[in-house]
Amino acid sequence: MKEFFKVTDLKSVLEYSSDFPRVKTEDILLDESFGRILAVSVNADVDLPDFARSTMDGYAVRASATFGTSEANPAYLTIKGTVPMGTSPAFSIGSDEVARISTGGMLPEGADSVVMIEHTEVIDRTTIEVYRSVAPGQHILEKGEDIPKGDVLVPKGKHLRPQETGLLAAFGKEAVTVYKKPVVGIISTGDEIVSVHETPTPGQIRDINIYTLSGMLRKAGAVPVSFGIVRDDFDDLFKTCTTAMAQSDMVLISGGSSVGTRDFTIDVLSALPESDILVHGISISPGKPTILAKSRNLAIWGLPGQVTSTMVVFEIVVKPFINHIGGLSLKNERNFKFSARLSRNIASAQGRMEYIRVRLNHKNGILWADPILGKSGLINTMVNADGLIEIGTNTEGLDKGVTVAVIPL
Amino acid sequence: MKEFFKVTDLKSVLEYSSDFPRVKTEDILLDESFGRILAVSVNADVDLPDFARSTMDGYAVRASATFGTSEANPAYLTIKGTVPMGTSPAFSIGSDEVARISTGGMLPEGADSVVMIEHTEVIDRTTIEVYRSVAPGQHILEKGEDIPKGDVLVPKGKHLRPQETGLLAAFGKEAVTVYKKPVVGIISTGDEIVSVHETPTPGQIRDINIYTLSGMLRKAGAVPVSFGIVRDDFDDLFKTCTTAMAQSDMVLISGGSSVGTRDFTIDVLSALPESDILVHGISISPGKPTILAKSRNLAIWGLPGQVTSTMVVFEIVVKPFINHIGGLSLKNERNFKFSARLSRNIASAQGRMEYIRVRLNHKNGILWADPILGKSGLINTMVNADGLIEIGTNTEGLDKGVTVAVIPL
Secondary structure, three states, rough: OOOOOOEEOHHHHHHHHHHHOOOOEEEEEHHHHOEEOOOOOEEOOOOOOOOOOEEOOOEEHHHHOOOOOOOOEEEEEEEEEOOOOOOOOOOOOOOOOEEEEEOOOOOEEEEOOOHHHHHHOOOOEOEEEEOOOOOOOOEEEOOOOEOOOOOOOEOOEOOOOOOHHHHHHHHOOOOEEOOOOOOOEEEEEEOOEEOOOOOOOOOOOOOHHHHHHHHHHHHHOOEEEEEEEEEEOHHHHHHHHHHHHHHEEEEEEEEOOOOHHHHHHHHHHHHHEEEEEEEOOOOEOOOOOOEEEEEEEEEEEOOOOOOHHHHHHHHHHHHHHHHOOOOOOOOOOOOEEEEEOOOOOOEOOOOEEEEEEEEEEEEEEEEEEEEOOOOOOOOOHHHOOEEEEEOOOOOOOOOOOOEEEEOOO | OOOOOOOHHHHHHHHHHHOOOOOOOOOOOOOHHHEEEOOOOOOOOEEEEOOEOOOOEEEEHHHHHHHHOOOOOEEEEEEEHHHOOOOOOOEOOOOOOEEEEOOOEEEEOOEEEEEHHHHHEEEEEEEEEEOOOOOOOOOOOOOOOEEEOOOOOEEOOOEHHHHHHHHHHHHHOOOOEOOOOOOOOOOEEOOOOOOOOOOOOOOOOOOOOHHHHHHHHHHHEEEEEEEEEEEOOOOHHHHHHHHHHHOEEEEEEEOOOHHHHHHHHHHHHOOOOOEEEEOOOEEEEOOOEEEEOOOOOOOOEEEOOOOOHHHHHHHHHHHHHHHEEEEEEEOOOOOOEEEEEEEEEEEEEOOOEEEEEEEEEOOOOOOEEEEEEEEEOOOOHHOOOOOEEEEEEOOEOOOOEEEEEEEEE
């Protein structure tokens, strides 16, 4: 029987991520930048807005002219003109004057606030009554009030949501420097695996992992590249691995589950140039027989064969490495697990992190996490799952009713 | 002064979504289907797995041969052979026989379970000791145990996650029928708006909404198409609107915020062929001045000009329409808001739904939602926001410490 390998705890495995370099950067059009990771911080080179703007329809006014006014005691002010949209008003206003202004219009010189149209009455062509006092700065955005010149607009390492691309657009950043999407090669192994295009004969199954891994990689912002299915043969796997490494920023070997395949994988990983087997087994369940090797600057993973184990290992272990090499700065990234209450007791073995698939259900206004039972090889358990919950290394289990953090799947 | 329009409540607005037809379907490769919406339910045409498989490394056995065994009282069984991976074993086993088997191997005839290698000892080339009894079905997946023939694999209207694409691969579905991605035209309006490529002169600002809306559309599975910036002119807007409608499944008019622009928008929408103004004002804040028109079978939206209002209206009002026309079945879709505790009191006006931007912070193991204060025209409030919380129509406000559901942004 083979020697038992010494497993590494999850935290130590994740710390290896900083051993791997980040991918290169590229300049792309802002229009194509949604979802990408900014590689160079962008600063505000002007104030936003660059002029004081109205946030209401009404009259630009000097606030002091409205002080003390009320319905019983209105102020009578003279209409100096109308602020045209999109240009600088050609006039200024004095202490008892106003100018018609629309939302977004530029305040004329002399005005420091806007009185809403609802709080005024037109008396004649040149005069309005104002019933309500406004404070200086009211119903306007001051120059630089949104973003002052010099502020960091978006920091390096931040993933660009719609609002960040909008902010960059406001400053005319037509192009941005982002990290390239990490290219991740996937090699499927195992004598029992056939492609989706083939009809399996008895004893064979189709390659599921190439699809689940490709989808998870895309979701994580990477580009999956399949290098096909390799039989249990050292030379073939070594050759395919070398090809994949030359074209990828990371390689995943989606393991056939037989002892033979696992043996080939570790042998091949050990034989790669400047190879270092960093991890041979992780104290998590499912996913224990995971291998991480470093060859030159590249991470190469030997993933467990079972579809559910592979998905859990990807989500919990591999994804943080993709985030790292892809340039994501966790400091600038904001991820929140949502919480739910556990619907039943779960026992767990100590000495390892355990990940339990759960299905979420709203009942009486509470979000419940129902553990999904069933053997770990069943893909239907992943299809029924909405997320994973974690049971810590030194925990014997979780009690019904406790609040758990849910990692969405 | 203009007549006040009668606002529609949010629920009634959302009910209009079913007035609009779903987009057409298309056949695509499974490999490209991640994130798409299935248009035709797919059933299991065979059992998965299609043969009984081992889930452990060990020995295939007839369970009854192990009954009553223990370390003190092992069973001595004869090794009949080794199950090759990926083919049907050429032998069957009798009541006192076993076969070496790897995880994923096909059970030979006569076997109904697998005894783990850890619970055995090799005595000689043909004999093993078994220390532990197994039950029939233990450490194996029975034929059809994952998905029995005839089951629905993925229902129509379901959005395809990595696990659903994996499941479809297991059944050899190389191509799937999905809904096309809805094409959504965006027209920017307003005399004060210039494109990201231009340098604004005083009084002008760059078009932010085209970027925020494009990003939100992509996130919602749609294809944004920009039809440029139109000045405040009836004929130009009418013409551009007609062009956009001919090429899109829905049109968004991203409003300039001036009274003039708003007037043009409603006039143009009223003049479109077979036009019906379904909604002119919604009782939500921000976002009240939103317009929804139907022209022939198309939804055309007049969105408020301010960037924050537009984003909120998109998320709360427009997205459900995109989901509908894009084929998403809410019945099959599983969306969960996460909950947080409110960090301070918020007052709210009655008579409308109110959406408050919040920033989430973990403190003492609790996720707190901090309301983001600041004028609604400030894009920095959206950049700082992690989500929105909703305050109901008949609520005067929310108290510090209550649990709120967070809509992620």
